[in-house]
Amino acid sequence: MIGEYRLTYCGRVDLVFKALADPSRRLLLDTLRRSSGLTLTELSAKLPQMTRFGVSSHLRVLADADLISVVRSGRRKLHYLNPVPLVEVQDRWLTDYTATTSRALLALRHALEEREMTETSFPSDTAPTTVFTIVIRAPRARVWEALTATGTPRGWLYDTVTTTDWRVGSSYAQDAEGFVMIDGEVLVVEECSRLTLGFDCHWDADVDAEPAGILDYVLTDADETGELTKLVVSLSAMGPATAAAAERDTPYIYSSLKSELETGTSL
Structure with a gap:
């Protein structure tokens, strides 16, 4: 099992x-980040130096490599x-090597995440x-089971406790030591x-002032064995403060979920 995991993981790293x-391809990632x-x-219109076929191939x-997510919205395919x-x-990998190597990856990540705030756009509610x-x-x-656990702190989600019966139309709340961080309706x-959940955030005044968005989880088998799960997390209809927090925190949260399920320890 361990050898099989390493083979699968190393293949993804490659x-x-x-x-x-x-x-x-790095230019495409920069463009999607903005x-x-x-x-x-x-x-293709934003990258006139590349042909449409070239953009599609990249x-x-x-x-x-799962570096982009592709979602259909009506007839459109969004990236x-x-x-x-x-x-x-x-x-999982570079932290086992020198600090210099780790800093190099961090610099790469910062380069991918760098953007001009004036160019940030939010898609329509659809x-x-x-x-x-x-x-x-x-x-x-x-x-x-990890996504829907109730009544006990979830380490991968900042030790918040979820309260709900998970029935459509019911309410749910994520509580952190007596303070409701997020609540909404089970959709x-x-x-x-x-x-799919309503997503009304309350951790600071900026997000609290914005209307509720929508959080959507889709789970599918990632291979024929049923031992790998592909989890797609989508957030929509969010205000700018909530969207900025989601972009900042979501990768860490679900990497922590992955770590907890695969190793028994959240990040």
Whole structure:
């Protein structure tokens, strides 16, 4: 099992480094970091130095490495930067090497995340604002159990405690030592496949003033064995303060979930 895991993990790492090795693909990642949720046509228009076919080919490589998430919204296919594999590489692999190497990856991550705030755009309410994809070495039932655990602190989610009965139309709340950080309505429950929640945040005045968004989890098998789960986390209809917090914190949160399920310890 351990050898099989290492083979699978190393294969994913190879795809990440292969994808990052090409300057055109790094340029695509930079573009998606500044303006998320773009179609192929929109990306091609922003990168006139690349042909449409070239953009499409590079996007396939990035998608294979899970460095982008692709979401359909009506007839449109939207592309989002997915930094989770970079977090995984740093936490699981590069930290075993020298501090210099780790700092080099951190500099790369900062380069990918650098943006001009005036260029940030938020897609319409019909499309997600933020999408993250992560592959977890655990069956869907275990991932679902972790996402829906109630009554006890969840280490991967800052030790918050969720209270709900998970019935559609019911309310839920995530409590941190008596303070409700997030609450909302349970919108969709498809066991081990999909969970959609209203997402009303209260951890500071800026997010508290914004209307509730939507948090959507989609779980699928990542291979034929059923031992790998692909988790896609989408957040939509969020205000700018909530969206900024989601982009900042979501990769760490779900990397921590992955670590907890695979090693027994959250980050």
